Amino acid sequence: MKQADSRYLEKFVGETVILTGWVHRIRDMGAFAFLLLRDPWDVVQVVIPEAETVRDLPVESAVRIQGQVVSEPRAPLGLEVHAQSVELLSKALELPPFELNKKELEVSLSLILDHRPLSLRHPRQRAIFRIEAEFVSSFRDFLRGEGFTEIFSPKIVATGTEGGASLFPIDYMGKKAYLAQSPQFYKQMMVGVFGRVFEVGHVYRAEPHATSRHINEYLSLDYEMGFIKDEQDVMELEMRLLAYALSRIRENCSREIRLLQAKIPEPQESIPQLTLSEAKEVLRKKYGKHLEEEDDLDPEAEKLLSEFALSELNSEFLFVTSYPVSLRPMYAMPDKDNPSITRSFDLLFRGMEVTTGGQRIHDYGLLVQNIKKFGLDPESFDFYLEPFKYGMPPHGGLAIGAERITARLLDLENIRQACLFPRDINRLTP
């Protein structure tokens, strides 16, 4: 007897198979019943010839069903299973606190998150993470194909990268340590080893923010590449990476896209660029919004610029480049011709910043000088600085926020919806 799953049922039409999953819903028609079986991929209609056999089966119970796969135009998938036996593997002891078999989980976000292992059973909730997983494996596969090596940097660190304000302190066997807010230093150092590296890992920000686009533990998709000309190489690679990931999602996640009614952008050849001052010019001229020279883009500006990119430049993505030194960390490479700006960029996607990147300083002397300029002590960066004494090539890289890009891809209102178990200002469980 073959174990089948809902993805490939059409191959088994006429055959008897085993299906395993959860009782999604039972439609008791009196003499017979429809049992909607939710397996790991979809919901299959199972016809139960005698309704009594499933009448007392609570929803969400785990079952094993043996039956014949029959082509049936009246069934939702165009086929259904005529059950010969239903075996109860694990009975649901209670009713779930919300209705998992509704088209949409119509519950408050906090209830969804309080009961995360249950709410994730909802087909739409589950679909979000299948798409996120596809994005992340596309990231890995693409970069591996481009000669990158995957690295795993420590998440327990002695110093921060950006100065120290937003670090979570931890007690490391009596010593003071922190949760890493970025793999920045490690991936740069590893450029000196592997040439090109990437990392998929959680990072930690101790900011007490309470917004729909921040969580305190998020999945950072990082890469760093050596021997570049400048930051344009980093951006060019990201364009190709995104095009690859989008086409993979469109190819492999059609079920999830349909379920979520997601509009996954067409992979695009190139992404337009605006310098930060050009972007501000657009904001002023087109939207009457004024930002000072030293201001970063605020959330409203990001939304307006995305709107502009879509309507005027025909792009869902927009690179903003040439950030001033004052808005970037100490490792950002200053421009040769205009040392007050850096060779750095952000990527806006559907109104939100989803990437920050740029060329880094590879010159030891310049880096030390910059650390001092930022009011930091080079001695506390000893381990970071060491490889820079030994031929660190010109390099650059970026970080993509996995939950952010997933949320924008699927038009989710809150970043928490794109995180399995979000950690925020007041959530530490489940």
Place this chain on the structure above:
RNA sequence: GGGGUCGUGGUGUAGCGGUCUAACAUGCAGGCCUGUCACGCCUGAGAUCGCGGGUUCAAUUCCCGUCGACCCCGCCA
């Protein structure tokens, strides 16, 4: 760190000084139904309206506090 909005059966909402003995939908329980797909129909159970205090003849409704949730700004991915 600053600001705003909201807490009513399991869930989602309505009601916003008395006529609330709190409504509707869904879920749940019992019954009927051989093609449902938001299945349908009948019957029933289920909420002292987040918590504490105050105003008032009278508070789910107004005020204060508190707890919780959500959102915006700052900061960032």
